[in-house]
Each structure stands twice: as structure tokens, then as C-alpha cells.
Amino acid sequence: MNTVLRNTPDLETLDKRYLFHPFTALADHERNGPMIIVKGEGVWLEDNHGKRYIDGMAGLWCVNVGYGRKEIADAIQHQAVTLPYFHSFSSWTTDTPILLAERLIEMAPVPMSKVFFGQSGSDANDTQVKLVWYYNNARGKPLKKKIIARNRGYHGVTVVAGSLTGMPSLHSGFDLPLSFVRHTTAPYRLWEAEPGMSDEAFTAKLAKDLEDLILAEGPDTVGAVIMEPVMGAGGVIVPPKGYYKAIRAVLDRHDVLLIADEVISGFGRLGTMFGATAMEMQPDLITVAKGITSAYVPLSGCMVSEKVWRGIVDGQATLGAFGHGYTYSAHPLAAAAALANLDIIEKDGLVAQAADRGAFMHRQLQEAFADHPLVGEIRGMGLVGAVEFVAKKQPATRFEPSLKIAARIVKAALARGLITRALPHADTISFSPPFVISEDEIAQMVSRAREAVDAVM
Ligand code: PLP
Numbered sequence: 086m087n088t089v090l091r092n093t094p095d096l097e098t099l100d101k102r103y104l105f106h107p108f109t110a111l112a113d114h115e116r117n118g119p120m121i122i123v124k125g126e127g128v129w130l131e132d133n134h135g136k137r138y139i140d141g142m143a144g145l146w147c148v149n150v151g152y153g154r155k156e157i158a159d160a161i162q163h164q165a166v167t168l169p170y171f172h173s174f175s176s177w178t179t180d181t182p183i184l185l186a187e188r189l190i191e192m193a194p195v196p197m198s199k200v201f202f203g204q205s206g207s208d209a210n211d212t213q214v215k216l217v218w219y220y221n222n223a224r225g226k227p228l229k230k231k232i233i234a235r236n237r238g239y240h241g242v243t244v245v246a247g248s249l250t251g252m253p254s255l256h257s258g259f260d261l262p263l264s265f266v267r268h269t270t271a272p273y274r275l276w277e278a279e280p281g282m283s284d285e286a287f288t289a290k291l292a293k294d295l296e297d298l299i300l301a302e303g304p305d306t307v308g309a310v311i312m313e314p315v316m317g318a319g320g321v322i323v324p325p326k327g328y329y330k331a332i333r334a335v336l337d338r339h340d341v342l343l344i345a346d347e348v349i350s351g352f353g354r355l356g357t358m359f360g361a362t363a364m365e366m367q368p369d370l371i372t373v374a375k376g377i378t379s380a381y382v383p384l385s386g387c388m389v390s391e392k393v394w395r396g397i398v399d400g401q402a403t404l405g406a407f408g409h410g411y412t413y414s415a416h417p418l419a420a421a422a423a424l425a426n427l428d429i430i431e432k433d434g435l436v437a438q439a440a441d442r443g444a445f446m447h448r449q450l451q452e453a454f455a456d457h458p459l460v461g462e463i464r465g466m467g468l469v470g471a472v473e474f475v476a477k478k479q480p481a482t483r484f485e486p487s488l489k490i491a492a493r494i495v496k497a498a499l500a501r502g503l504i505t506r507a508l509p510h511a512d513t514i515s516f517s518p519p520f521v522i523s524e525d526e527i528a529q530m531v532s533r534a535r536e537a538v539d540a541v542m
Contacts, residue, residue, distance in 0.1 A: 096121055096133060120499075125152025128522045130504065141498075141505045141530045143519045146317060146349045146469070147375035149439075150429045151521035157381045160425035164418045173202075173415035181420035188427060189388060194359035195367055198391040202384065202415040206348035206374035207241025209385035210311065213344050213370050214245050215409055217309040220342075220393050223400020229308045229340075230265050233298060237271045237319030237510065240311060240346055249311055251319070252509055267302060270294040271316065272324035275462045275473060275481055284325035291324075292331035296338075304339035309370075314360025317349040320511045321464050321471035329366040342369040342393070348385070349469070352376035353430060353520060356440030356467030363466065369393055379426045384419035435520040443467040445524050446516065449531040459542060461512075468520060472534075473513040474542075484512050490541065497537035503530060 100119040124131040128151055130138045143149060150157070164181065171179050186200040201216075203209045214232055221229040232249060234240060240249040247255055248262030251271070256262055270277055270291055278287045299307050310332070316322040336343055345368035350360025354376060357363040361371065370393060374385035389397075397407065413419075430436060447465060454460045454472050461475035474491070476484045484490050491507035491514050498505050498514075506515045518530065 127151045127153065128519045128526055136502065138499070138502050138504050139518070139526060139530050139533070141503055141516050141518050141534075143517050144380055145375070146354070146517040147380035149352060149354065149376045149520050150379040150426060150433075150435065151519040154379070154381070154426075154429060156429055157379070157422050157425045160421045161382060161418060164421035168417055170417065172412065174410055178415055179417035179420075181417045181424060182415035185420040185423050188424070189373070189386060192358060193371065193388055194357075194361040196390065197371065197388040198394040199389045201387040201389065202420070203386070203411055204383045204413050204416075204419075205241065205385050206346070206372060207243040207246040208411065209348075209372045209374055209387050210240045210246040210249060210344075210346065211243050212387050212409065213311070213372055214249075214309075216370065216387065216389060216393060216397065217342055217344075219400060219404065219407070219409075220396045221308050223396050223404055226305070228306050231267060231302055231307045232265060233267045233269055233295070233307060233310045233341075235271045235312060235316070235319075236268045237273065237322065238268075238311070238313060238316060238346075239318035240313075241348075254509055267298060269298050269310075271319065271322055272328055273316075273320065273322050274325070280480070284327065288325045288328050288331050291328060292335050295332060296335045299335065299339050299341065304341070307339065307341050309342040309344055310336060311344040311346055312366075313346045313348070314350045314364040314366055315355060315466055315469065317469065317515075317517075318508055320473065320508050320513050321469055321515050323464055323466050324364065329364055333367050344368060344370045344372065346372045348372055348374045349376075349517070352427070353436040353439045354467055354469055354517070356436065356443050358436050377426070378419060378422045381426065382416075382419040382422040384416065384423055430520075433521075439468040439520040442520065442522055442524065442527060443469070446470055446518075446527050446531070449527055450516070453531045453535040454538075457538070465516075468518060468522075470516040471508065471513050472538075473511055474538075475512065493541045494534075494537050497540045498534055501533045501536055503533040503537070505534060 097118040106114060121133040122130050123133050128140055130140050189200050190197050201212060203212055218230055234249040234251055236251040238251045240246045248266040251268045272291050345361050345366055347360050351373040355363040361368055369390045371388040378384045450463050450470050454463055459474050460472055461481055462473045464471045476482045490512040494514050495505055495507045508515055
């Protein structure tokens with residue numbers, strides 16, 4: 086198959102003619118055309134011209150067990166032959182989603198009761214909002230509908246999830262956010278803390294900002310807050326110690342639910358199975374996707390606490406049967422892929438490996454970038470990291486956006502055989518490689534990144 090693709094003379098032309106690319110500067114794409122990946126093995130990718138790259142981003146923070154895992158391919162093939170599909174509406178289901186749901190509930194970072202499956206992180210976050218609304222309707226609190234997310238948070242792009250996402254460039258052009266969404270301050274020390282502020286003082290400020298917002302809106306109108314344990318696409322932002330304890334105290338005071346968006350952090354990325362454990366977060370609902378199948382097949386899930394589950398079930402007496410679900414909810418093939426993926430993670434000890442290799446990556450990033458005059462911050466946890474560049478360190482001053490510093494570094498890295506990512510609204514490049522990356526490959530990744538930076542500034 087790949088040989089055929091590689092020999093096709095005008096794949097680039099066909100792409101430009103027919104494929105509508107997501108998250109792409111479309112006019113530039115019409116001029117420059119696509120980059121076409123045809124093969125992957127471990128942390129390495131190969132394009133249609135035979136050029137090899139280290140995938141420093143595991144695709145989009147998701148191919149956690151690496152490319153070419155035969156065990157997952159075998160599980161998918163076996164399921165496709167045995168039973169490719171049957172639905173889960175009206176009490177029907179198939180076997181693999183049941184086994185996967187049991188496994189997820191057993192491994193959940195805090196006690197959880199049920200799992201609702203979807204296909205993507207975006208649709209799962211839409212489902213979470215509907216669960217919060219249904220729950221509050223069921224318990225006679227129909228006004229408690231506003232959802233608070235954070236500036237720079239990333240929760241997806243569907244109409245609801247895209248509204249939760251706190252990035253103005255993903256709103257403009259689409260008439261978002263929807264009216265029930267509010268955003269609060271991100272725990273982004275570089276730009277939101279006063280100079281010299283302690284973790285305690287910064288946490289207190291962030292908790293106060295959230296509480297002030299809830300009070301201004303009216304606690305009776307606020308249903309839930311959604312937060313990534315460590316913010317990913319918004320800049321790889323790690324909150325200060327004690328942050329989620331302070332946030333939870335605010336939410337408990339005002340009867341507001343907490344949704345942990347573990348789409349990136351779930352299944353080992355931060356060096357613990359779930360980000361909620363690493364960050365001492367106590368959510369009522371948890372969103373998972375990406376790493377659940379290492380992206381071999383699309384799958385997402387909403388884990389629901391017993392309190393919310395019971396409220397929804399009891400609400401049926403007045404609200405009627407639960408009228409929400411996708412054709413592909415609890416897809417047996419996706420669940421089979423997830424089970425095989427979780428087997429690999431457990432059998433190969435990949436969570437501990439992510440912690441270990443992550444510590445190595447952070448040491449390498451420090452060595453390569455700490456003394457750079459234009460590096461404002463080096464951040465991360467486990468196997469996710471970021472370097473943010475500033476025009477001036479003291480006081481921290483951003484580059485002119487038109488300079489597109491991060492995008493230029495990413496392009497220079499690509500020329501050196503490294504895939505990294507420029508994060509929106511920040512002069513930041515990120516690293517989120519597969520957990521199977523070796524120390525030698527990490528060293529290559531970081532040195533290629535440093536060469537790219539030196540080529541740009
Ligand atoms: N939530 C988080 C934290 C994410 O990082 C993403 C995607 O990057 C999403 C939700 C949306 O997931 P999807 O792109 O599968 O819809």
C-alpha cells in the first residue's frame with residue numbers, strides 16, 4: 086500500500102484539489118501543499134519522499150505506545166472479523182466495551198461509577214456538558230447551567246467544546262463562545278503571577294478569581310468547571326502546588342461540579358496513570374480520549390461519579406429515558422484496540438517509563454535551553470514539555486505576534502527531521518513524544534530543537 090502511495094506522482098496535487106485539512110492556513114496550503122506521512126515505527130515517521138522524522142509530539146499528543154504495535158493491529162483485525170460493529174442503544178451492546186468500562190472504572194484516579202463512550206475528545210466534552218445539564222435538571226436546579234473553563238484551556242472544537250476552549254482564534258469566524266460559557270484565569274505563572282509571587286499566593290489569587298466569577302454570575306447559575314490537570318495545547322501549563330485543592334474548596338462552597346479533561350494527561354502522559362493523581366485533583370467527571378487507544382482507532386469516554394450517575398438515573402422518572410448517544414458509542418472495534426493498548430501500557434510498564442524518560446527529557450531541555458537569553462520558561466511534567474520564548478526576560482515581554490517565532494522554529498526543526506508543535510497564543514514549542522522514546526532519541530530530539538532555535542534567532 087505504501088509503495089503504491091510513494092510512487093503516485095501527484096499525491097500532492099490530489100491533496101490540494103480534494104482534501105479539506107483541519108487547523109490549517111488554507112490559502113498557504115493551496116500554495117505550498119501537504120506533508121504526507123506514509124509510515125511509522127516506534128517514534129519515527131517517514132514521508133512520501135523517504136525523509137525520516139522523530140515524532141516529538143506522538144501525533145497530536147496521542148500515539149503513546151508508539152507506531153507499529155502489532156498487538157493492537159491484531160486486536161483490531163480479530164474484532165473486525167469477529168464482529169466489526171453493533172450498537173449500544175436501548176440496552177444492546179457488545180463484549181469489548183463492557184470489559185473496557187470495567188477496566189477504566191477499576192483504574193480511575195478517584196471513585197467513578199460508569200463510562201459513556203464516544204469518538205473524540207470534543208464529543209466527550211459535549212457529552213459532559215449534557216450530563217451536567219441533565220443532572221441539574223433532574224435534581225430540580227434547572228438554572229444551574231453555566232460552564233466555566235479557563236483562558237487558554239483546550240477542550241476541542243465542536244460547538245460546545247469549542248466554546249469551552251479558551252482561545253480567541255478558535256472562536257473568531259465561528260460566532261463562539263456560546264452564551265452559557267465563561268472563562269477564568271489560567272494558572273500561567275509567566276504571565277499571570279506577579280514577580281516573586283509564592284505558589285501559595287498565586288494559588289490564592291487563582292482561586293479568588295474563580296470564586297469572584299462564580300459569585301458575579303450567581304452560584305445558582307453555575308453547573309460545572311472544566312479543567313485539564315496540566316494544560317496541554319494552551320502552553321503546557323502546570324498549576325502551582327495546592328491549586329486543585331483550593332479550586333475544589335471553591336466549587337464545594339457553591340455546589341459546582343468539576344470535570345477533569347484528561348484527554349492528553351490520561352493513561353500515563355504525566356508519569357502517573359491519570360493527571361488527577363499527579364495533580365491531586367478530585368473530579369466528579371473525567372474525560373478521556375487520545376491515549377486510551379494510542380490513537381490507533383478513535384475512542385473517547387466520559388467517566389461519571391456515582392453521585393452524578395444516581396442523579397441522572399433518578400431523574401428519568403421526570404425527564405424520560407436518556408436521549409443522548411452516538412451511532413459509534415461503545416464501538417466494539419475501538420474498545421478492542423483500547424484493551425490491547427492498555428495491556429501494552431501495563432505489561433511494558435510504560436507509565437513508570439514515561440515518568441523516567443520524562444525526567445530525562447526535562448534535564449535535557451534545561452541543559453539545552455536554560456541559559457538561552459530569550460527563553461522565558463521551560464515547563465512540563467512527565468513526558469510533556471514546552472519551551473517558551475520571550476522578546477525580553479526582565480520584565481517578561483512577548484514577541485510581536487507577526488514574528489511567528491514558534492512557527493518558524495517548528496519549520497526549522499522539520500528541516501532537521503524533528504516534528505514539534507507551535508502552541509497558539511504563545512511563543513512556545515512543545516514536546517510530547519511516544520512513551521517508547523529512548524534516552525538517545527530524546528537527546529537527538531532536544532539537540533535538533535536547539536539547532537532549529539539557533540537557526541531562527
Ligand atoms: N481536550 C483536550 C485536553 C485536548 O487536548 C483535546 C485535543 O487535543 C481535546 C479535548 C479534543 O479532542 P479531539 O481532537 O479528539 O476532539
